[in-house]
Amino acid sequence: MEPLAPLPNFKIISPLVARLLAGNPGPFTMQGTNIYLIGCNDSRIMIDVGEGLDCFKDTFNTFIKQNNIKHISHIILTHSHHDHVAGLQSLLSDPNLANIFHNTIVYKIPTDTKHINNLTEAQKYAEIQVTIQIKTTVGHTKDHLCLYLHEENAFFSGDSVLGQNYSPVFENLRIFINSLTSNLNFLADKRSAVLYPSHGPVVENAYEAISKLIEHRNKRDCQIIECLRKAGGLAVLEIVDIIYKDYPESVKPAAANSIVQHLEKLIDENRVEKSGEKFLLVEIKEKL
Template identity: 40%
Template sequence: MVKITFFDWKIDEHQKLSKLIILSTIMSAIIPKVTKLSERVIRVLGCNPGPFTLQGTNTYLVGTGDNRVLIDTGEKNNQEYINTLKDVLSSSQIKLSNIIITHWHPDHVGGLLSVLDLPNIHPGCKVFKFKNDKKDVINDQISYEYLRDEQSIEVDDKTTLRVLFTPGHTDDHAALLLDEEKSVFAGDCVLGEGSVIFEDLSDYLKSLEIIASFNPVKIYPGHGPEVYNPKEKINDLIGRRMNRERQIMECIRSSDSQGTTISEIVSIIFKDKPKELHPVAAFTITHHLQKLLKEQKVETDGLADQAHYWIKGVRNQCLKGL
């Protein structure tokens, strides 16, 4: 077991986490560079271990024939990963027929150009991903085929991938259902260990429910070991978020007529935690509040970092009483 503790983050004026190093990461599993996980799945580790990527980014070769699909491509300029992937392709006499990118983060798409330079690429190899509003990491150099929700990708006569649009972690996130195994490649929607950072909590929770609705028997995550208890894992992820939401609502409900701020909520919920953790806690609380605002369960005066929050309707009652 390896435990790494860091205190390093940057939160910009829009309360977006532009840089985060996981504060306390416990990695209990040792993942080899190459592992055959099933008849249809070979995991090739991205060789980029760290507190944000755990043991490294998981990339997957999927299929049974001479032509396989690669899911994700690791980080940019990682020659160790490229050499490992090249060795697997060459020794198994495999060519890449298609590449699927789960989302735009650099540790999943960054190695794409290097992968496409390998000799083991089928001449008609296409790169698939969902379209997103942000500038793609390398969209000026790659022509993407954009994915569609519920799209079916036939890898070979024994392997079919079904595309699932699962935004939340990012707005372009894809999961892939391996029909024949009833397993899901979950990208960063579900990790083998640890918690997930998300852009939109409402979308993220809905995406977890989408994955759960297919009753997968196994999850191949974007980081960490495979998950053999998907239902329990997903229920735990949803349960943690809903428990945090109840705590936040209680803080707001118990505040006076002035309402309460994010920093006040953090100081109550995380009172027993080191203050060094509070900026990251505030980031998480902010996303919960965005969800509650969207659901019209709370309201705010909208004054940026000093915004106050009330249970929906309470502020107007307070103003009428003045």
């Protein structure tokens, strides 16, 4: 894996977009979660809020002072993972930030979370003169969304595509791939759109990044099918041992989870069947 590119605590990355780091680097969060502020006047939209760490509040305070930001009109949460949302209450209830978060409207795709407004697919934030389109992108989680900023042809991918060579995790691979395919179709006439991920640096071409991710997963499907075609029937760990033969033992539990997700997808697609512990190709069974 390529080493992580160093990212500054905050950076204005385009005329309408600034990126702030949540101060939570780690094996799953890479350089930390990216928080985005959108807009150019003294009121901004905030995408995700981080974990509520003091170091993020310092970053946030420094940035808003330097850029004369007086108000956050809306917060949009990409999904309910801890590193994206856990800091919400601590920001909203901080007496030192009472003016900044006065009457801020918080949006996310509804789950059972209370006191949060529902989102529709298209929202127009006229008061700060940007047009943001919401693209539901379930699969990473049930409530995951991406956003498209029309004025800058920019796609905020949340955790559906990461900024470096790391493949995102997913709760359901089949649903995840369907969501990615839907986003790819959405971007088909926006081929030069830039991608702003929730982890890692800016990716120049959103369409290409999403295509590559789908391709990578399709390739894994093909590898599994090839193994089953050769062997007739295999258990999960046998497939892992073949596909990940050059990898250290330590990656194999995570690899097994990924293979299970692929097998579930292939079963849903009626291409693979389970028989006891073994997985078989439907095409082979039909020939017998």
